[in-house]
Amino acid sequence: MIQIQTTPAERIGGYFRAVLDLLGEWAGPLDALFAAPAHRPSRRQVDAAVEPLAAALLDRADLSIAGAGFVAAHSALTDAPWHMAWWQGGSKERLARLTPQEMGETYARREWFTVPLESGRAHVTGPYVDFLCTDEYTVTMTLPVGGARPVGVAGADVFVESLEGVFGADLAAVHPAATLVNRSGRVVVSADPQLAAGTVLAPGWQSAAGVPRARGELWGGAELQAEACSRLPLAVVYPRV
Amino acid sequence: MPQRSSPQHRLRAAVFAPLGETGKVQRVEDRIIQGISAGVLRDGDRLPSEAELASSLGVATVTAREALVGLRSRGLVSTKRGRDGGTFVTLPRGDRHQLVRDRLGGMSRVELRDLAIHYGAIASSAAELAADFADQDDIAALRRLLADPPGAAPAPAGQAPGRVVGDFLLELAALSQSARLTREYVRLHTDFGSLLALAHADPEFDAPMRRLCADIAEAVGNGEPDAARHLVNRYVRAGLSRLITEHSRLTAAPAPSPTSGRTT
Numbered sequence A: 001m002i003q004i005q006t007t008p009a010e011r012i013g014g015y016f017r018a019v020l021d022l023l024g025e026w027a028g029p030l031d032a033l034f035a036a037p038a039h040r041p042s043r044r045q046v047d048a049a050v051e052p053l054a055a056a057l058l059d060r061a062d063l064s065i066a067g068a069g070f071v072a073a074h075s076a077l078t079d080a081p082w083h084m085a086w087w088q089g090g091s092k093e094r095l096a097r098l099t100p101q102e103m104g105e106t107y108a109r110r111e112w113f114t115v116p117l118e119s120g121r122a123h124v125t126g127p128y129v130d131f132l133c134t135d136e137y138t139v140t141m142t143l144p145v146g147g148a149r150p151v152g153v154a155g156a157d158v159f160v161e162s163l164e165g166v167f168g169a170d171l172a173a174v175h176p177a178a179t180l181v182n183r184s185g186r187v188v189v190s191a192d193p194q195l196a197a198g199t200v201l202a203p204g205w206q207s208a209a210g211v212p213r214a215r216g217e218l219w220g221g222a223e224l225q226a227e228a229c230s231r232l233p234l235a236v237v238y239p240r241v
Numbered sequence B: 001m002p003q004r005s006s007p008q009h010r011l012r013a014a015v016f017a018p019l020g021e022t023g024k025v026q027r028v029e030d031r032i033i034q035g036i037s038a039g040v041l042r043d044g045d046r047l048p049s050e051a052e053l054a055s056s057l058g059v060a061t062v063t064a065r066e067a068l069v070g071l072r073s074r075g076l077v078s079t080k081r082g083r084d085g086g087t088f089v090t091l092p093r094g095d096r097h098q099l100v101r102d103r104l105g106g107m108s109r110v111e112l113r114d115l116a117i118h119y120g121a122i123a124s125s126a127a128e129l130a131a132d133f134a135d136q137d138d139i140a141a142l143r144r145l146l147a148d149p150p151g152a153a154p155a156p157a158g159q160a161p162g163r164v165v166g167d168f169l170l171e172l173a174a175l176s177q178s179a180r181l182t183r184e185y186v187r188l189h190t191d192f193g194s195l196l197a198l199a200h201a202d203p204e205f206d207a208p209m210r211r212l213c214a215d216i217a218e219a220v221g222n223g224e225p226d227a228a229r230h231l232v233n234r235y236v237r238a239g240l241s242r243l244i245t246e247h248s249r250l251t252a253a254p255a256p257s258p259t260s261g262r263t264t
Helices: A008-024 A027-033 A043-058 A100-107 A111-119 A160-174 B007-015 B024-037 B050-057 B061-073 B095-105 B109-133 B136-146 B163-174 B179-200 B203-221 B225-251
Strands: A065-072 A083-088 A123-130 A136-145 A152-159 A179-181 A187-190 A224-229 A234-239 B077-080 B086-089
Touching: A008 A043, A008 A136, A008 A152, A008 A160, A008 A224, A008 A234, A027 A043, A027 A136, A043 A065, A043 A083, A065 A136, A111 A123, A111 A136, A111 A152, A123 A187, A123 B163, A136 A160, A152 A160, A160 A179, A160 A187, A160 A234, B024 B050, B024 B061, B024 B095, B024 B179, B050 B061, B061 B077, B095 B179, B095 B225, B109 B163, B109 B179, B109 B203, B109 B225, B136 B163, B136 B203, B163 B179, B163 B203, B163 B225, B179 B203, B179 B225, B203 B225
Parallel strands: none
Antiparallel strands: A065 A083, A065 A152, A123 A136, A136 A152, A179 A187, A179 A234, A224 A234, B077 B086
């Protein structure tokens, strides 16, 4: 699944691309469901289509996925304004909340939902404490569904603690302090064991202006080498020698 | 007092303390009532089925069933049969406050203060961490929560008072980057937060507390952990003070005699 990558950043980004590629394969069955705008699907139809897809992703032991599913855009379904067809954990437990209405109002402004719908591109959100779904420290990968007329996002969660195992060795091979950061320069995983996930380390690594520096007193404010993971809002950073 | 009561002994005892098999029905009822008083469960909301409730709370189905019977007999839920059937929250407008007052009146001041201390410790520690971890997007999201929806009164219809402040503090707790702190905040929020809703029902309390939240967002945005902690503690103290006043009113002994002519 993971293709041959040239740089360490590409190799590390390979994990996220592998998951997003698998989510991209959901386009077939999901597009079919939403093919006719005049006949929007029901919650039951969406659940029936998504459950086997989510289950297959949760079964991939090599990817350590904690949850997966489809989250509908507003009014995309015929019988509910909002809907989450989402399954979690080894037992593929259905995510159920008491008030779907409130749930929708809440997820409608979450980064993992809004960014892919607005940009039309895959997104990686987090690390963040996901108090809506997993109740854990989570990274969420999401992809818009429906092309020009988006009907929702397909997504998968991974626990930050699982990523330690996935990337630890790859990062250390780059540099003893090599660190995977998200679009805001927040630490996802670091080879530097003292650097906590969630720390804002490299704000502005994406900016073209000047060399980015470690924030505040982190790494003594060192200048950073930043290698972007292509097509993803992620980079591997480490102090410049 | 046992002879060996070193701290180590106490911690060991905690490991093997009973998990509390008894009183589970009551605890399930209390949970649902807390959810209703906190405004998390609203009038007409469908509850999970007996089996779902049992599985999510980790109790036997028969326990969940008994709890629902108890809630039904108190008129807090009703059950409809048939295709669109299920158990629904039934809460005539205004009753939520009565529910909360009953709970407040049943507490001791010691218990109330202790709950506020616990809530304050969690919320203020989360704020302190958030000030270290938040980025500009996080601050913008916090500020959006405080912005009044256009044309809305302090608490839009059907929304529990204090919801804005509660939602704000929940987002803030999550910015601590700690899943444990966030879970603990959520748990305490349905507990202490539902009591605080009584204080928030008064706009003279709610409005300055929303302004206080704006100050908290400011401190977090400026990366000032001490200030953020201090401001959250100020909120909890102000809320507690209000609740103690209300508690005293609720538990005050009735006037000695109806003819004593006590003026108010």
